[in-house]
Amino acid sequence: MRLEYINPFVEASCDILEEVLDVKIKKEELFLKETTVPILGVAVLIGLTGNVRGRVLIDMEQDTALKIAGIMNMEEIAVFDEMAKATITELANMIGGRAITELHNEGFDFEVSPPTIFTGTDMEVSSPHLEAFIVPLDTPFGRIEVNVAVKEREDSNF
Amino acid sequence: MEVATTTKQLVTFQLEDDLFGIDIMLTQEILKLGSLRKIPNSPYYFEGMLNLRGNVIPIVNFKKFFTFGTFDLSKDKGIIITHVEDQHFGIVIDKVQRVVALEDSNIKPTPEGFSKSLKQYIFGVVEYQDEIIAILDIQAIFQITCKDLTEGGEIGHYNLDFRRDKLNNLSVVEEKVIDQFVESLDIKPNIVTSTGVHNYFSRMKIRTQFPMNKVVQRAKESMLEDIYTPFRLDKSDQFFDNDSDYFAILALLEQLIIPNKERKGTNKIRIVNLGCGKGQELYSLLFMLKTYIFGFEKWDVTLIGVDENYNQLNFAKEGLYTSSNLTRINKKDLLNYFDEENGNYRVKKSLRDRIIFRFGTAKNVDTIKDVDMFFCRGIFSRMENNGIEQLLTTIGESLNPQGVLLLSEIEDLYFVEHSLLSPKEINGHRYYICT
Amino acid sequence: MANEEYPSVNERPPDGLKPDGGNFKLMVVDDSMFVTKQLTQILTSEEYDVLAVAENGEVALEKYKSHYPDIDLVTMDITMPKMDGIECLKKIIEFDKNAKIIMISAIGKQDLVKESLLIGAKNYIVKPLNRSKVLERIRNALS
Numbered sequence: 001m002r003l004e005y006i007n008p009f010v011e012a013s014c015d016i017l018e019e020v021l022d023v024k025i026k027k028e029e030l031f032l033k034e035t036t037v038p039i040l041g042v043a044v045l046i047g048l049t050g051n052v053r054g055r056v057l058i059d060m061e062q063d064t065a066l067k068i069a070g071i072m073n074m075e076e077i078a079v080f081d082e083m084a085k086a087t088i089t090e091l092a093n094m095i096g097g098r099a100i101t102e103l104h105n106e107g108f109d110f111e112v113s114p115p116t117i118f119t120g121t122d123m124e125v126s127s128p129h130l131e132a133f134i135v136p137l138d139t140p141f142g143r144i145e146v147n148v149a150v151k152e153r154e155d156s157n158f
Numbered sequence: 159m160e161v162a163t164t165t166k167q168l169v170t171f172q173l174e175d176d177l178f179g180i181d182i183m184l185t186q187e188i189l190k191l192g193s194l195r196k197i198p199n200s201p202y203y204f205e206g207m208l209n210l211r212g213n214v215i216p217i218v219n220f221k222k223f224f225t226f227g228t229f230d231l232s233k234d235k236g237i238i239i240t241h242v243e244d245q246h247f248g249i250v251i252d253k254v255q256r257v258v259a260l261e262d263s264n265i266k267p268t269p270e271g272f273s274k275s276l277k278q279y280i281f282g283v284v285e286y287q288d289e290i291i292a293i294l295d296i297q298a299i300f301q302i303t304c305k306d307l308t309e310g311g312e313i314g315h316y317n318l319d320f321r322r323d324k325l326n327n328l329s330v331v332e333e334k335v336i337d338q339f340v341e342s343l344d345i346k347p348n349i350v351t352s353t354g355v356h357n358y359f360s361r362m363k364i365r366t367q368f369p370m371n372k373v374v375q376r377a378k379e380s381m382l383e384d385i386y387t388p389f390r391l392d393k394s395d396q397f398f399d400n401d402s403d404y405f406a407i408l409a410l411l412e413q414l415i416i417p418n419k420e421r422k423g424t425n426k427i428r429i430v431n432l433g434c435g436k437g438q439e440l441y442s443l444l445f446m447l448k449t450y451i452f453g454f455e456k457w458d459v460t461l462i463g464v465d466e467n468y469n470q471l472n473f474a475k476e477g478l479y480t481s482s483n484l485t486r487i488n489k490k491d492l493l494n495y496f497d498e499e500n501g502n503y504r505v506k507k508s509l510r511d512r513i514i515f516r517f518g519t520a521k522n523v524d525t526i527k528d529v530d531m532f533f534c535r536g537i538f539s540r541m542e543n544n545g546i547e548q549l550l551t552t553i554g555e556s557l558n559p560q561g562v563l564l565l566s567e568i569e570d571l572y573f574v575e576h577s578l579l580s581p582k583e584i585n586g587h588r589y590y591i592c593t
Numbered sequence: 594m595a596n597e598e599y600p601s602v603n604e605r606p607p608d609g610l611k612p613d614g615g616n617f618k619l620m621v622v623d624d625s626m627f628v629t630k631q632l633t634q635i636l637t638s639e640e641y642d643v644l645a646v647a648e649n650g651e652v653a654l655e656k657y658k659s660h661y662p663d664i665d666l667v668t669m670d671i672t673m674p675k676m677d678g679i680e681c682l683k684k685i686i687e688f689d690k691n692a693k694i695i696m697i698s699a700i701g702k703q704d705l706v707k708e709s710l711l712i713g714a715k716n717y718i719v720k721p722l723n724r725s726k727v728l729e730r731i732r733n734a735l736s
Contacts, residue, residue, distance in 0.1 A: 001516065001517055001518065001525075002514060002515070002516055002517075003471050003472065003475055003514075003515040003516060003517055004515075006468070006517055007472070029468070030468040030517070032466070032517070032518065032519055032521070032522060131518070131522045131525050133517060151525075
C-alpha cells in the first residue's frame with residue numbers, strides 16, 4: 001500500500017486520540033495483515049470511496065471502548081449502551097475526517113461514508129483483493145488498532 | 159506461524175571450496191564488496207572500514223583470519239554484515255549460498271582435520287546435500303577481532319591455521335624471508351599478524367609451487383595494489399559502489415525492455431525495488447537512469463520502492479542525506495540530483511516525485527502488477543527455499559511477459575528451478591526473465 | 594469578589610440571551626447522538642434554546658420549515674445518511690436566504706470549506722469541538 005495513504009491515518013489516529021483523551025499515545029510497529037480480520041470487540045468501519053476503494057477500521061476491546069467513551073462523555077460508563085456506541089463512532093469519524101483532510105491536501109480525493117459500528121466477539125471483517133495494514137496504538141486504556149485497506153480505483157496496479 | 163524452537167536458519171557462504179554458515183538472526187545484510195578505508199597498524203586479517211549509509215563498519219577477511227586460500231580481493235565478491243549485541247562487523251566472503259534450515263539435533267561435533275584454534279570458533283558441522291557446513295560462532299570471532307582492533311592484538315592465539323592437514327612446515331630460511339617482508343611493510347607485527355602472514359605464505363607456496371622468494375615478491379606487488387586502491391578516484395557516481403548491478407540494469411533496459419516497449423508502442427516502464435530500506439539504492443538507480451538512458455525524459459518511468467520497515471520507508475521518502483553518505487558522488491553531479499539543506503542534501507523534488515514508496519512485505523508483492531523489472535539485493539539470500547519459491551512465483555505473476563528479475567551479483571539462485579522464470583545472462587550478470 | 598449589587602466587569606450575560614429578551618433558538622443537525630449531546634450541553638450552558646435536533650439533512654430541512662421563522666441558527670454536520678450537510682445547506686438557503694448555518698464537521702478539506710461558504714454558510718468548524726471556539730463563532734454569526 002502506498003506510503004502516502006498510510007501516514008495520514010497513522011498521524012490522524014495519534015493526533016485525535018491525544019487531543020480528545022489528553023494522553024500520550026505510543027505507536028507500535030506497523031504490520032500487514034490478511035484482509036480477514038477478527039474484531040477485538042468493538043469496531044467502527046468507515047468506507048472510503050472516490051478515487052480509491054477501501055475502508056478504515058478502528059478496532060478495540062470493549063473494556064477500552066468503555067473507558068474512552070467515559071472520558072469523552074466526562075462520566076463513567078458501565079455498559080456499552082447507545083451513547084457509548086455513538087461516542088466511539090464519533091471518535092472514528094474524527095480520525096477518518098482528519099486523515100481525509102490530509103490526504104486531500106496531498107492530492108488524493110477520497111470521500112468517506114458515515115461510519116458503522118460493530119460489536120461482538122467472533123466477528124470477522126474481510127476485504128478481498130485488498131491488503132490491510134494495521135497500526136497498533138498503545139493507550140493507557142488499552143490497545144487500539146487502526147486497520148486500513150485501500151487501493152486506487154483506476155490504476156489497479158497499486 | 160510455525161514456532162520450532164530448536165530450528166535455526168543458516169546463511170551459508172563459500173570461502174574457497176568450503177562452506178560455512180552463520181545463524182541468520184545474526185546477519186543483517188549482504189552486499190557486494192566496495193571500497194574500504196584501510197587502517198594502518200591493524201591486524202592482518204582486518205580488511206578495512208566500510209562506510210555503509212553513514213555507519214562505519216569494520217570488515218574482517220575470514221580467509222586471512224583462518225589463513226587459507228587466496229587473498230585476491232578482485233575475486234572476493236561480497237560482504238556479510240553481521241550484528242552482535244548492538245555492534246556490527248562485516249565478513250568478506252566469496253559467494254553467498256542458500257539459507258538452510260536445521261534443527262539443533264542435526265549439528266554434529268566438529269570432526270578431525272579442524273585445528274584446535276578453529277574449533278573455538280565453530281559450534282559444529284551439519285551435513286546438507288552431501289556437503290559439510292561449518293557453523294561459525296560469530297560472537298566468539300567478534301570478541302577476538304574487536305579486542306585485537308582495540309588492544310593491538312596481544313591475545314593468546316594459538317596456531318591460526320585452518321585445516322592443519324593442509325599446511326606444510328616452513329624452513330628456517332623461508333621463515334626469515336617472510337619476516338623480512340613483514341618488517342618492510344608498515345605493519346606492527348604481533349602474534350596474530352605474524353602467524354597469519356606465515357600461514358598465508360605457506361599456502362601461497364603450496365598453491366603456486368613457487369619458491370618462497372617469488373611468493374613474497376608477488377605478495378608485495380598485489381598488496382601494494384590493495385593498499386592504494388581505496389584512495390583512487392572512484393569511477394562510480396552512485397551512493398553505492400556497486401557498478402555491475404546497476405550497469406546490468408542499464409543493459410537490460412537498453413537491450414531488452416526498451417526495444418520491446420518501442421515495438422509495442424507504449425512508453426510506460428515500471429521498476430520495483432524490493433527491500434528499498436532507506437532509499438539510497440533506489441535513488442541511485444534513478445540518478446543512473448536519468449544520466450545514462452538516452453531520451454529518458456520521453457519514457458514514463460515509475461520506480462516503486464517496497465519495504466516492510468515503515469520507519470525506513472518514511473526516511474527514504476524524505477530523501478534527506480548527510481554528506482558522508484554521498485562521498486562517492488561526483489561533486490558536479492551532486493547539485494543535479496540534490497538540493498542543499500542546512501549542510502545536508504535532499505534529493506530534488508522532481509526526482510523524488512518519480513518514486514512511489516510502498517509499504518509491503520515479500521508476501522504482498524502480488525498486489526503490484528504490470529512490472530517490467532524487479533530489482534532486489536540481499537533479499538533472496540536471507541530466505542529459505544520455500545520462501546524463495548513463493549516469492550519467485552509472486553514475482554513471476556507480477557511481471558509483464560519478458561519482464562525481468564535482477565539480483566545482486568553475489569546472489570545465485572542456480573539451485574532453484576522455476577516454471578515462470580528462466581535464468582539468463584547479460585554482460586556476465588545473471589538475471590531471470592519471465593516467460 | 595463579585596456580588597449581586599456590583600457585578601464583576603468580567604461577567605457578561607450568557608450568549609444565548611437576546612439583547613431584547615428571550616433566548617436564541619437553535620437547531621443541531623448531526624447523525625451522532627454523542628455530538629448532539631455535546632453541542633447541546635455547550636449551547637444550553639450559555640442559555641441557548643436548542644429547539645430542534647435532526648439526524649440527517651432530510652429531517653433537518655423538514656424541521657427548519659416547520660419551525661420557520663423561529664430558528665435563529667443551525668449547526669450542520671456534513672457526513673450524514675440520506676441527505677448530507679452540503680445538500681441540506683443548499684436547500685435550507687433556497688428556502689430561507691437569511692438562514693444562519695454553521696458547518697461543523699470532522700472533515701476539514703479546503704474545497705468543502707470554500708463550497709459551504711460560497712453556498713452561504715456563515716462559518717465552518719472542524720472537530721474535535723472546542724467549547725470557546727464554538728461559542729465564539731455562534732456568537733459572531735448571530736450578531
